[in-house]
């Protein structure tokens with residue numbers, strides 16, 4: 001499946017976003033939260049730096065959740081049974097989402113007290 005056209009690879013990536021949105025309630029929640037951040041930015045019209053900070057914070061959370069979801073799908077596919085190493089993989093991936101969410105929270109607090 002190597003050497004596909006740009007259009008096809010873009011289609012695979014969009015399909016990945018669609019699958020994550022359909023399968024993963026956390027990702028859906030985060031997409032809606034991202035839309036909420038956009039509404040707040042549109043309403044408050046802050047300096048450009050806050051748009052950039054907001055985009056980076058939201059993007060970080062969404063990317064972490066997408067990797068977390070992909071790892072969960074892969075782990076469940078290749079090893080559906082319980083295993084301590086699968087637990088470690090899933091917990092570490094969940095840790096990445098937690099760290100990204102904490103960063104987003106810090107940005108939100110900084111925005112409120114700017």
Ligand SMILES: Nc1ncnc2c1ncn2[C@@H]1O[C@H](COP(=O)(O)OP(=O)(O)OP(=O)(O)O)[C@@H](O)[C@H]1O
Pocket residue numbers: 024026072079080081082083084086087088090091094
């Ligand atoms: N095959 C497994 N072996 C051992 N522990 C597992 C296994 N599957 C899940 N777990 C444990 O259960 C936790 C929850 O796993 P699960 O696959 O339900 O993900 P989740 O955190 O509920 O994900 P989400 O809600 O994002 O779908 C994992 O973080 C891990 O600690």
